[in-house]
Amino acid sequence: MSLSADEVRHIAKLARLELADGELAATQVKLNGIFGLIEEMQAVNTDGVEPMSHPQELAQRLRDDAVSETDRRAAYQAIAPQTEAGLYLVPKVIE
Amino acid sequence: MIDSSLKDIAAALRAKRISAVELATDSLARIAAGNPRINAFVTVDRDGALAAAAAADARLAAGTAGRLTGIPLAHKDVFCTEGVLTTCGSKMLANFTAPYDAHVVSLLKQAGAVMVGKTNMDEFAMGSSNENSHFGPTRNPWNTACVPGGSSGGSAAAVAARLVPIATGTDTGGSVRQPAALCGITGIKPTYGTVSRYGMIAYASSLDQGGAFARSAEDCAALLSAMTGHDPRDSTSLERDAEDYGRDLNQPLAGLRIGVPKEFFAEGMEGDVRAAVDAALAEYRKLGATTVEVSLPNARLAIPAYYVIAPAEASSNLSRFDGVRYGHRAADYTDLMDMYCKSRAEGFGGEVKRRILVGTYVLSHGYYDAYYIKAQKLRRLIADDFAAAFRQCDLIAGPTTPTVAFGIGEKSDDPVQMYLGDIYTVAVNLAGLPGLSHPAGFGKGGLPVGLQLIGNYFSEARLLGAAHQFQQVTDWHSRAPQS
Numbered sequence: 001m002s003l004s005a006d007e008v009r010h011i012a013k014l015a016r017l018e019l020a021d022g023e024l025a026a027t028q029v030k031l032n033g034i035f036g037l038i039e040e041m042q043a044v045n046t047d048g049v050e051p052m053s054h055p056q057e058l059a060q061r062l063r064d065d066a067v068s069e070t071d072r073r074a075a076y077q078a079i080a081p082q083t084e085a086g087l088y089l090v091p092k093v094i095e
Numbered sequence: 096m097i098d099s100s101l102k103d104i105a106a107a108l109r110a111k112r113i114s115a116v117e118l119a120t121d122s123l124a125r126i127a128a129g130n131p132r133i134n135a136f137v138t139v140d141r142d143g144a145l146a147a148a149a150a151a152d153a154r155l156a157a158g159t160a161g162r163l164t165g166i167p168l169a170h171k172d173v174f175c176t177e178g179v180l181t182t183c184g185s186k187m188l189a190n191f192t193a194p195y196d197a198h199v200v201s202l203l204k205q206a207g208a209v210m211v212g213k214t215n216m217d218e219f220a221m222g223s224s225n226e227n228s229h230f231g232p233t234r235n236p237w238n239t240a241c242v243p244g245g246s247s248g249g250s251a252a253a254v255a256a257r258l259v260p261i262a263t264g265t266d267t268g269g270s271v272r273q274p275a276a277l278c279g280i281t282g283i284k285p286t287y288g289t290v291s292r293y294g295m296i297a298y299a300s301s302l303d304q305g306g307a308f309a310r311s312a313e314d315c316a317a318l319l320s321a322m323t324g325h326d327p328r329d330s331t332s333l334e335r336d337a338e339d340y341g342r343d344l345n346q347p348l349a350g351l352r353i354g355v356p357k358e359f360f361a362e363g364m365e366g367d368v369r370a371a372v373d374a375a376l377a378e379y380r381k382l383g384a385t386t387v388e389v390s391l392p393n394a395r396l397a398i399p400a401y402y403v404i405a406p407a408e409a410s411s412n413l414s415r416f417d418g419v420r421y422g423h424r425a426a427d428y429t430d431l432m433d434m435y436c437k438s439r440a441e442g443f444g445g446e447v448k449r450r451i452l453v454g455t456y457v458l459s460h461g462y463y464d465a466y467y468i469k470a471q472k473l474r475r476l477i478a479d480d481f482a483a484a485f486r487q488c489d490l491i492a493g494p495t496t497p498t499v500a501f502g503i504g505e506k507s508d509d510p511v512q513m514y515l516g517d518i519y520t521v522a523v524n525l526a527g528l529p530g531l532s533h534p535a536g537f538g539k540g541g542l543p544v545g546l547q548l549i550g551n552y553f554s555e556a557r558l559l560g561a562a563h564q565f566q567q568v569t570d571w572h573s574r575a576p577q578s
Contacts, residue, residue, distance in 0.1 A: 008452070015410060015455040016417075016432075017448055018440035027452070033511045034402065034453055041399045041469050044476075051471035052478060054301050054331070055287040055527020061330060075194045081424035088419050091431045 001039055002032050097121055097260055098575070101166060101314045104260065108155055108165045115151035115165030115209060119144045122167035122211050125258045129578055133234045133243075135253040137172050138180045139212040147209040154207055163321050164207030169262040171250050172213040173220055174200050174305075175294040183296045184216040184228040184246075187422045187442030197294025198326045199263060199305050206321045211259060214249030218444045219413065220270055220298045222246050223516050226507045227446045234503070235278060236576040237542050241500040244274030247308070251278040254308045257575060261318045262308045267299050268401050269495075269520025271306035272532040276495035276545020279534045281562060281572060282308045283315050285555050287527035288333035291326035299408035300331070302401075302524040311572050312533060312562035316341035319555065335553075343560030349383030351561065354488030358394040359519055363497045367538030372494045375535035375546045375565070379492070382564055389484040389491065393476045397522035400477065402514055403457050403470035404525070409447075410454025416442060449510060478526040485551045490558060494519055495532040495545035519547060529555045533562045534571035543571075 003011075008028045012019040019027060073086060082089040096104055096113050107113045123141055130136050144167070151165035175181050175193035177200075182188045196204065203210070217227040225233040225248030233248040235241040236256040243252040247264030251274035254262050264271040266284035275282025283306055290305030297303060307318040316339075324337035355376065360369065376386055418424035418438030425437035443451070457466035484491060497518060506513045523530040528549055535546035546565075550558045566572050 003456075011452050011456050011459070013436075014459060015451050016414075016435040016439055017443070017451060018433075018436035020440075027449070030449055030510055031452060031456075033509075034449065034514075037511050037514060038399045038403055038453075038457075038466070041396060041403070041473055042465075044393070044396060044473065046469060046472035046476070049472040049475050051468050052475035053471055055478070056331070056333065058288075058331075058333075061327075063327065072194065076420070079192060079194065079421045081418060081422075090419055091428065091434055093431050 001035050003028060003035065097125065097167065098257055100311060101162065101260060101317050104166060105162050115148040115155065116145060118165060119148035119167055119209050119211060122259055126211065129256050129258050132239060132578070133236050133252050133256055134231050135214055135233050135249040135256065135258065136169070136212045137182055137184070137215050137230050137249070140179055140210060143179065144209050144211040151207045151209055161206050162317055163203065166208050166261065167211050167259050168203060168208040169212055169214045169250055169253050169259045170200060170210055171247050171262070171264050172216055173265050173296045174263060175296070176200050176210070176213065179213065181213065182230070184218040184230065185442065185444065185447070186229045187416050189229060189423070191421055195294060198291035198328065199322050200294065202321055208321070214247070214253055214262060216249055217246035218447050219296065219409070220246040220265055220267055221409070221446050221450055223269070223273060223513055224507065225249065226503060227444055229444060232503055235500045236578070237279060238500065238540060240502055241542065242277065242503055244277035244500065246270040248274045250308050251275055251280060251282065254278070254280050254310060255576060256578060260309060261314060263322070264306050264308055265295060266304055266306045266524065267302045267405060268524050269517050271308065272495050272520050272530055272545070272547055273517070275308060275532040277500040277543065279543030279571070279574065279576070280308055280310050281312050281315050281531070281533045282306060283319055283531040283555065283559065284523070284529060285319060285323065286529045286552050288331050289323050289335070291329040291332045293326055293328040297412040299405035300412060301408060302405060304524070311566055312531070312559045313341065313344055316344060316559045338556065340556045340559055343556040344563040346560045347383060348379065348561060348564050351384040351490070352488040353379055353384050353386045354389035354484050354491040355386050356389050356391045356394065356484065356491060356493055358391050359493035363518060364494055365498045365538070368494050368496070368498060368544050371536035371538055371544035372546055376492060378565060378569060382568065387488055389487055391480045391484060391522065393473065393480050394522055396473045397477055397525055398514055398518060400470040400473040400525060401517070401521040402453070403466050404474065406450040406454035407458050407467050408454070410451045410458060413447070413451055446510065474525045477522050481526045481528060490554065490561060491549040493547055495547040499538040499540065499542035499544060523549055528552060529558060531558045531562055533565065536571055
């Protein structure tokens, strides 16, 4: 398997990472090296093997639907890049 | 005094031969003198440390002190510390002051340990050399031209250089055991789910696990015992009580069956590492243990499986860094999409971006089964291999790393070469087992070699006990680098 420059550009877009044209070739080479390593997986027959997602395979715990946290909006927004009147500010999305 | 065992420091504190404030002052002075050489700390919290030390002295005077009260400690900068900078080694979080404490941080505060600072690390815990830190590489105290290992390289170097007696770390693919080995100290990663991940900045959630560094297994046991216990705020935290991981320290090793995986002694391991590991195994036999060859036939698949699963989970976890709620935001952008893409491109370093890209690809439509599900199937085979091996032995021993510490810059341009160095550690994370590395001698260039002990689930006390017995008859763990 080998990723083309267009595929690398597409993945970067999906990942919301700006990739300058100057970085593209080097990124492509390194990613293809990594995928070369990953491809070794395909040599092994895993038919009928149950995928393992978690070492302990426990059922997800549910908690009571009760208030457990206090209002810490001010503390959390103090570290935000831009806020106003308790809201996070982002560039205009809807005209 | 910082060079003494925790037991001796605790006794000195109680006998009033030293105060917690004096200990903290000593640790801070050592950091001031030694850190410029090794860059192990991102943040030093002098005021916080002195205040915590004064509180520890009050507890000691009142007779309410625990065994870590007054002991200087460093946290890996992956753990959130309320009111203290928490960077995760990244430009993305270079100005992030955490609004709350990680569970581990709360527990160690309650225990009265005195945090002196936050240690350097590979950005978002992605790396095996500490070269991926936004704050510059940490250097190995044994040879500053060499890496300390990673990703918890700052913690390992700080303990090795005797700046602090104990430090926390995290281990997703070997990030406690590998730097412990390369820096000549002891480090343990417990069973997955033992240490709460609450407030521990996520890399790969099904693999991430907090761990402990100290010079000796005995001190690791004391630190780990204060870090564990059920935490409802982490959905994968096991419903088990905190334990005394020092309970087996004095258990003799007669009759202990140590499995030696033949695959770990094949190609890749350097001769100097092999010599030290063989000598350590001989030492264990002298202590009464027997060694038996075991097989982990799928061990070589651990690296490809890990480098699918970990990046996949990372790409999902790191999507939270969007320049909106916290972290870096680009100065100039045209619209929301541009703000995301620029903020993330500027905030993340090269290795983090590569893993996000790999993870995004393997989770994308049409590739999920071929990569992610395939890797999870291999994960099952790897875990099954360990289960079969543990029917023949009580614990497994082998090298922690294939080589001693390598030079700074030697592998940083070739991610694949860097990844291959994780060959002996990643399988343990995939299976969720506990693993420990302890000093086992020295190799090329006088650099430390680590022996890795791997146990079955919940066998931390047994691993620490075996390492402690080894450390009763060897002095590798007491050797200090020249400063």
